[in-house]
Amino acid sequence: MEPAWNTFVEGDNLDVLATLPADSFDLVYIDPPYNTGNDFAYRDDFRGERGEGARGRHAAWLAFMRPRLEAGRRVLAPTGAIFVSIDDHEAAYLRLLLDEVYGEENFLAQVVVNLNPKGRQLGRGFATSHEYLLVYARDAEQCVLDASSASTVVESDFPLEASDGRRYRRLPLRNTNKKFNPLTAPTLHFAVWGDPSSGRVSTAPFDGAVEIKPVFGDGTPAVWRWSRPRIDERPDDLECRAVRGPRGERVDVFQRDWRHPVGGRRKKLRTIWLAEEIGSTDTAVAELKDVLGHVFESPKPTGLVRRILDTMPADARVLDYFAGSGTTGHAVALANAADGGVRTCLSVNAPEPTRVGSNAERAGYATVSAITRARLRAVADQVGGGYRER
Numbered sequence: 001m002e003p004a005w006n007t008f009v010e011g012d013n014l015d016v017l018a019t020l021p022a023d024s025f026d027l028v029y030i031d032p033p034y035n036t037g038n039d040f041a042y043r044d045d046f047r048g049e050r051g052e053g054a055r056g057r058h059a060a061w062l063a064f065m066r067p068r069l070e071a072g073r074r075v076l077a078p079t080g081a082i083f084v085s086i087d088d089h090e091a092a093y094l095r096l097l098l099d100e101v102y103g104e105e106n107f108l109a110q111v112v113v114n115l116n117p118k119g120r121q122l123g124r125g126f127a128t129s130h131e132y133l134l135v136y137a138r139d140a141e142q143c144v145l146d147a148s149s150a151s152t153v154v155e156s157d158f159p160l161e162a163s164d165g166r167r168y169r170r171l172p173l174r175n176t177n178k179k180f181n182p183l184t185a186p187t188l189h190f191a192v193w194g195d196p197s198s199g200r201v202s203t204a205p206f207d208g209a210v211e212i213k214p215v216f217g218d219g220t221p222a223v224w225r226w227s228r229p230r231i232d233e234r235p236d237d238l239e240c241r242a243v244r245g246p247r248g249e250r251v252d253v254f255q256r257d258w259r260h261p262v263g264g265r266r267k268k269l270r271t272i273w274l275a276e277e278i279g280s281t282d283t284a285v286a287e288l289k290d291v292l293g294h295v296f297e298s299p300k301p302t303g304l305v306r307r308i309l310d311t312m313p314a315d316a317r318v319l320d321y322f323a324g325s326g327t328t329g330h331a332v333a334l335a336n337a338a339d340g341g342v343r344t345c346l347s348v349n350a351p352e353p354t355r356v357g358s359n360a361e362r363a364g365y366a367t368v369s370a371i372t373r374a375r376l377r378a379v380a381d382q383v384g385g386g387y388r389e390r
């Protein structure tokens, strides 16, 4: 029998993590309480031990997180990675804690996630419109994370169309990185011949051609990205054009960079993820409303988690041990349905009581775990992949 795409375990994650085998997940995503003052229930002994005020608050949060990050690391495969959502309240403390638990050498990125594009309008000061994702490998040397995504390749990146209908964009054939120049790469500094009216390019002179040498924008000598034999082998992938630059018109050579069919091309992920690409807290609330109603205040958009999933193989074993409304499990089902993947997701959430008078309580959900469970069941019905409880 195929494993269910989604499995749920109710309980304190520290207890649940202790029951899971070592090295059994490829990807951990967590969105722990941010310690905003009302989303993190202090245990009385923490308050007594760690003192009052900001320092005590950070210390209590770190004491809560440390064993949970250590336990999460134990269950992560040596090829795996962890993504942790966090906002400004604890970002600096969490980064240092992750450096300690995972090792600074395994830090991969601190991504800015633009989840509130309008910016927070409450209170004084800046209208904060982002939070962060801290990304660490269990072991950077062995990690299989691919920091690129197929879904970030957009049609408008390839604005030109060849006569046979294939889409492409023009990339300068000259190397625009100043580290590469005739001194550092002398074999790539040579003249080619091109005709801007026909577009033809060759390493040998021909009728109607002008001689072109690679130069930087300021006119200093540059080098090509392709060797002579490569230019001769792929003349159809090159184009000669007259272009206007700051120093007047000149003739230059461009590579025709073809848009390959879906799945073929991936684009490097930048470290700023925009709401228009991955969704926002508002779109996340709407997604949850479609499945269960407005029963959770700050879910993450499935688009955020799908982008994370996209960095790992399509059979990744995913773990979210602060599952909340079950966004990660939802995103896993959507990703499998979209690309035929066989990812599995284990979601864990404590039976934390919902706030009296909240939408969730009025809708009959006495605990957050009841919400997680209900969403993952609904996702299995709507998207497929099955649902199991442990």
Ligand SMILES: C[S@@+](CC[C@H](N)C(=O)[O-])C[C@H]1O[C@@H](n2cnc3c(N)ncnc32)[C@H](O)[C@@H]1O
Binding pocket: 011, 012, 013, 014, 031, 032, 033, 034, 296, 298, 299, 300, 301, 321, 322, 323, 324, 325, 326, 327, 328, 348, 349, 350, 352, 368
């Ligand atoms: C910020 S929310 C996660 C939201 C989630 N990413 C989503 O999109 O809905 C954090 C969740 O962690 C849960 N939680 C807090 N402490 C926990 C613990 N010790 N064990 C398990 N779950 C816990 C809370 O009930 C809350 O639902």
